[in-house]
Amino acid sequence: MNHFHYKDKELYCENIPVKEIANKVKTPFYLYSSATLTHHFNVFDKAFSGHPHLICFAVKANSNLTVLNLLAELGAGADIVSGGELYRALKAGIPADKIVYSGVGKTKKEIREAAKADILMFNVESMAELDAISRQARCLKRRIRISFRVNPDVNANTHPYISTGLKKNKFGLPMSQALEAYKVASSRDELDIVGIDCHIGSQLIQVEPFVDAIRRIKFLLRKLDDFGIKLNFIDIGGGLGIKYQDEIPPKPDAYAKALLSEIKDLSHCLIIEPGRSIVGNAGILVTKILYTKDTEEKRFYIVDAAMNDLARPALYEAYHEILPVIKTDAHLHPADIVGPICETGDFLARERPMPDLNQGGLLAIMSAGAYGFSMSSNYNSRPRVPEVMVKDDHFKVIRKRETYARLLLGETIW
Ligand code: LLP
Numbered sequence: 001m002n003h004f005h006y007k008d009k010e011l012y013c014e015n016i017p018v019k020e021i022a023n024k025v026k027t028p029f030y031l032y033s034s035a036t037l038t039h040h041f042n043v044f045d046k047a048f049s050g051h052p053h054l055i056c057f058a059v060k061a062n063s064n065l066t067v068l069n070l071l072a073e074l075g076a077g078a079d080i081v082s083g084g085e086l087y088r089a090l091k092a093g094i095p096a097d098k099i100v101y102s103g104v105g106k107t108k109k110e111i112r113e114a115a116k117a118d119i120l121m122f123n124v125e126s127m128a129e130l131d132a133i134s135r136q137a138r139c140l141k142r143r144i145r146i147s148f149r150v151n152p153d154v155n156a157n158t159h160p161y162i163s164t165g166l167k168k169n170k171f172g173l174p175m176s177q178a179l180e181a182y183k184v185a186s187s188r189d190e191l192d193i194v195g196i197d198c199h200i201g202s203q204l205i206q207v208e209p210f211v212d213a214i215r216r217i218k219f220l221l222r223k224l225d226d227f228g229i230k231l232n233f234i235d236i237g238g239g240l241g242i243k244y245q246d247e248i249p250p251k252p253d254a255y256a257k258a259l260l261s262e263i264k265d266l267s268h269c270l271i272i273e274p275g276r277s278i279v280g281n282a283g284i285l286v287t288k289i290l291y292t293k294d295t296e297e298k299r300f301y302i303v304d305a306a307m308n309d310l311a312r313p314a315l316y317e318a319y320h321e322i323l324p325v326i327k328t329d330a331h332l333h334p335a336d337i338v339g340p341i342c343e344t345g346d347f348l349a350r351e352r353p354m355p356d357l358n359q360g361g362l363l364a365i366m367s368a369g370a371y372g373f374s375m376s377s378n379y380n381s382r383p384r385v386p387e388v389m390v391k392d393d394h395f396k397v398i399r400k401r402e403t404y405a406r407l408l409l410g411e412t413i414w
Contacts, residue, residue, distance in 0.1 A: 001040075002281045003033040003390075004366070009327040011364055022362055025397060027288040028305035030373050030387045032062075032398075034070060035264050035313030036282035037038040037369075041074045044274060047256035054120075054268040058238045059085040059273025064284070064387050066398040067210065068092030071278070073233060075122070075290060075358060079238065079273035083110040090117060100235060104129075104170055110233040111117065111136045121145040123197040125172055128258050130185060137190035146185060147233060150178045151217040156209045156239065164211050172198060178220055182229050193272070194228060196220065199237025203274060205249045207258040210236065214262045217242065221266075234263065235271035242280040245319045245354030276370040283369020285310050286325070287348075287387075289361045290340070301318065301336040306339025307346040308379040310365060310372050314345040327360035330355035337363070341380050372374050373399075381407055 003014045011018045013033050021031060021282060032092055045055055056077040059068065063085060068078070069092040077098025078089040089099055099119040106114075106122070114122065115136055124146050125132050127209045137144040151172035167174065173181055185191050224231065236259060241249040250258075263270060270358050287305035294300075312318035322337060332353035348365055357363075376384050383402035388395050 002036045004036075004284060004364070005290075006327055006351045011323060011325045011327075013390045013395075014189045016390055016395055018284075018364060019362060021388060021390075021395050022325070024287055025386055025388055027286055027362065028303075028309055028385045028400075029286050029401070030283055030368065030385060031286055031395075032064075032067065032279075032283045032369055032387065032389045034389055037067065037070055037279060038074060038339060040278045040282060041076060043255075044237075044252045044272075044278060045075065047252040047261065048270065048272065051260050051263065053268075054098060054237075054269060054271050054287060055059075056098065056271055056276030057278055058248070058273050059089055060374060062279040062372070063088050063374050064398055065092050065387055066396075067279065068094060077271075080114075081276075083107075086110070086114055086117060086119070093287055096120070100147075100197075100273070102197070102273070106132070106139050108132060108136065112140065113145050115140055115142060120234065121147050121194050123147050123149040124196075124319055125149045125182060127173075127177075127184070130181070130191075134188055134190055143190055143192050145192045145194045147193070147197045147235060148178060148181055148185070149197040149199070150175055150217070150220065152198050152200065152213040154209045154212040154216070155199055156204050157206060157240070158201045158203050168255075175220065179223055179227070182224055183227065192301060193231065195233030195235055195268075196224075196233050197235035197237065197271075199273065202237060202239050203241040204229065205237045205247045207243040207250045207255055210239070210255065210260050211262060214259055214297075215345055218262065218266075232269060232286070233271050234266070234268045235273065238273040238275050238279040239279075240274055242276055242367060242370075245321065249277075278370075280370035281367050283367075283372060285365040285368040285372060287363050287365065289357055289359055291358055292357070299333055301337045301354065301363075303336050303337055303339060303348065304384065305348065305365065305385070306341040306380070307343065307348075308341060308377045308382050309339070309385055310348060310368055311375045311377070312371060313348050314343075320348065320368060321366040322352060322354070323364045324355060325364055326356045326358060328357070341382075378402075378407060385408060388394070
């Protein structure tokens with residue numbers, strides 16, 4: 001469910017025509033619907049209401065301050081992977097005791113910052129990282145709460161670049177080393193062992209791999225119990241997929257039911273780290289057709305958004321639905337929708353049946369709320385585009401378009 005819909009052939013976000021925003025803000029821009037975001041978060045939260053739980057939104061999916069603040073107000077915590085994300089999450093009003101810190105390469109500086117902020121827990125991914133955390137705990141003279149991220153070796157059946165729970169992936173500790181790791185950690189006074197964590201991949205469209213993972217975690221929990229190691233949290237990571245094209249991902253209800261039925265006899269608080277399923281379909285990228293070009297081979301629509309604005313098609317050949325902002329009944333003709341960047345990989349869609357469209361026409365690239373702006377760059381010295389939030393019939397620019405001057409920020413001629 002999302003609040004992008006046609007009214008009399010014109011695309012609206014909630015109660016405001018997308019074209020009206022485009023006229024004021026100019027293209028390209030990201031557009032988020034606050035009602036969709038709120039709805040997605042509440043549905044997710046409610047699905048888990050039968051068990052103590054905490055939803056730690058994966059900040060990497062969309063790290064805009066207003067987006068994070070909206071989620072904070074709904075009760076969300078955060079899953080962070082860098083000092084920058086910690087900074088953003090705290091600035092957005094997410095309480096430190098709802099922040100978990102994942103990632104294989106936390107630096108000493110980042111560990112200190114998160115420890116000083118007193119976050120809920122570090123998801124530790126190697127023994128070397130455990131040592132680094134121990135050192136900082138001793139140095140700061142404070143106990144640090146940790147959980148281990150284990151690699152349950154389950155196949156998430158997703159794009160190889162976003163699959164993380166296989167033995168060959170760099171993430172987490174192998175299950176075979178986990179027990180020993182917990183024993184080592186439990187012998188250290190400066191550490192509080194509070195949880196166990198895993199994250200098996202992203203854009204999963206089946207619940208089975210999640211269930212597999214949680215079963216393996218339960219098996220480990222029993223072994224830890226035998227050694228007198230008791231935990232408070234089970235963090236199952238994120239990864240629930242969304243519909244981009246014709247996928248039928250499980251509904252949050254079904255996903256929650258499958259997970260909760262595995263842990264119904266346990267009193268641990270369940271942490272979930274969704275990113276895409278909260279924001280993915282709450283955002284679009286609005287772009288304008290700069291030129292149309294028909295060659296012997298192909299039709300091209302050259303638009304003002306590019307792979308630096310939305311990297312997913314170029315990076316993963318990801319599919320994003322593309323809708324004309326003003327619907328037409330013109331017949332469909334396959335076209336490549338490409339950006340101005342000097343790379344053949346700079347496409348937003350290929351061989352996509354599109355109606356005949358004119359120069360100046362607006363297109364909406366759908367499902368762009370997750371890993372859209374957050375993965376954008378300045379490649380080709382293109383200023384990053386604004387982010388706009390809609391609430392009912394109002395909108396606000398929540399991140400300004402970058403200026404040329406900002407492109408040079410921090411640079412000098414030597
Ligand atoms: N927790 C951890 C530890 C993660 O690494 C991730 C995503 C998440 C949670 C959130 O996963 P989600 O619920 O959003 O699937 N750039 C790629 C996705 C990379 C995901 C990385 N980790 C894309 O555009 O598809």
